[in-house]
Amino acid sequence: MQDVARLAKVSAITVSRVLRSPDKVSQDTRQRVLEAVRKIGYVPNAIAGSLSSSRSNIVAAIVPTITNPVFADTIHAMAEVLRERGYHMLLGQSGASPAEERSLIETFLAHRPDALFIHGGLHSPEVRALLAKAGIPIVEAGNLRKQPLDMVVSYSNFAAAEAMTEHLIARGRTRIGFVSSQRRDNDRAQARRRGYGAALKRHGLAEDERLVLETTLGLRQGAEALNELASRDPSLDAVFLAGDVLAAGALFECRRRGWAVPQRLAIAGFDDQEIATEISLTTVAVPRTEIGRRAAEMLLARLDGKAVDQAVVDVGFELKVRDST
Numbered sequence: 001m002q003d004v005a006r007l008a009k010v011s012a013i014t015v016s017r018v019l020r021s022p023d024k025v026s027q028d029t030r031q032r033v034l035e036a037v038r039k040i041g042y043v044p045n046a047i048a049g050s051l052s053s054s055r056s057n058i059v060a061a062i063v064p065t066i067t068n069p070v071f072a073d074t075i076h077a078m079a080e081v082l083r084e085r086g087y088h089m090l091l092g093q094s095g096a097s098p099a100e101e102r103s104l105i106e107t108f109l110a111h112r113p114d115a116l117f118i119h120g121g122l123h124s125p126e127v128r129a130l131l132a133k134a135g136i137p138i139v140e141a142g143n144l145r146k147q148p149l150d151m152v153v154s155y156s157n158f159a160a161a162e163a164m165t166e167h168l169i170a171r172g173r174t175r176i177g178f179v180s181s182q183r184r185d186n187d188r189a190q191a192r193r194r195g196y197g198a199a200l201k202r203h204g205l206a207e208d209e210r211l212v213l214e215t216t217l218g219l220r221q222g223a224e225a226l227n228e229l230a231s232r233d234p235s236l237d238a239v240f241l242a243g244d245v246l247a248a249g250a251l252f253e254c255r256r257r258g259w260a261v262p263q264r265l266a267i268a269g270f271d272d273q274e275i276a277t278e279i280s281l282t283t284v285a286v287p288r289t290e291i292g293r294r295a296a297e298m299l300l301a302r303l304d305g306k307a308v309d310q311a312v313v314d315v316g317f318e319l320k321v322r323d324s325t
Helices: 002-008 012-020 027-040 046-053 069-084 098-110 125-134 157-170 187-202 219-232 244-257 274-278 288-303
Strands: 058-063 088-093 115-119 138-141 151-154 176-180 212-214 238-241 266-268 283-285 312-314 318-320
Touching: 002 012, 002 027, 012 027, 058 069, 058 098, 069 088, 069 115, 069 288, 088 098, 098 115, 098 125, 115 288, 138 288, 151 288, 157 176, 157 187, 157 238, 157 266, 157 283, 157 318, 176 187, 176 219, 212 219, 219 238, 219 244, 238 244, 244 266, 244 274
Parallel strands: 058 088, 058 115, 115 138, 138 151, 151 312, 176 212, 176 238, 238 266
Antiparallel strands: 283 318
C-alpha cells in the first residue's frame, strides 16, 4: 500500500479509502490510485483489512441454484447496485438443502461479510442461532414472512398461486391439476400449494390429491407431469405448473398429442421467464430485478447506519394472461 501511495503521490490512508469507499474520493484521485495499483500489481489482504477496519466490503448471497434465471436476474441486479458502492459479492448455491445452507453460511461468516442475502425462508434452529450471533444485516427473498430473520423483500407465493387458480376457474375450468417442485424444505412451493387449494375451496371445488404432483424442473418433467395427470383423470381441463419450464414442457406435450390449447386443456406457469413470451404462456410475473435492487438498497442503508422504513417489503406480482388459457 505504501508503494501504491508513493507512485500515486497520495497518502496510504487515501489508497485505503479508494479501495474501500471509492465513492468518497474524487475521480482524479481515484484514477491515479487505481492506475498505481494496476502498475504495481497490488492485491489488498482482505482478511487482514477486515480485521483492522471491521469492514470487508463483501456481501454474501445464497440462492437455491445459479442455473435458474429466476435467481440469476435477482443476483445480477443486486451485484450492480452493490458494485456502485464498492461492494463485491460472494455467491453460493444451496441446492435447497438445509445442510448445505448451513455449511455455506458457516463458510461465508468465516470470511466476515458485511451483510447477507438468502433466497429461501426455512432455516434450521442452528442457522438462526448462527445468524443472530453474526449481528450483520440480512435480507431474505423468495416468500413474504411476517417475522423474517431481519428484513425481507419478496411477494406472496400463496396469493400469486391463489390468483392464478382463480383465473383458471373464471375461465370455466373445474378439474385443475397442480404441479410444483418438491415441497419439502421449500416454503415457496408449500405456499403455492396452499394458494391453489384455497382458491378451489372458495369456489366449492374439492381438492383431489390425484391432481397434485411434485417433480424436478425441466421440459421433460413438465411433459411427464401432464401425461401422469391426464392418465389419472381424463376429465382434466387445466394444469397450473408452478414454473415456466415445466409449463413449457406440458404445452409442447399437448402439441405433440394434438390437444388444442386452451380449448382442450388450459396451461399456466409461474415466473414469466423469456420462454413464456415466446410460446404465449399465461403465467405469474414476479419483479425479480426489483427484488435484487431493493435487497441491495436495504442492506446498504443498514450498513450506512440508517433505519429501514419497512423491514418487510411486498413487491407484488402480476398475472400475464396469454393464449394458453
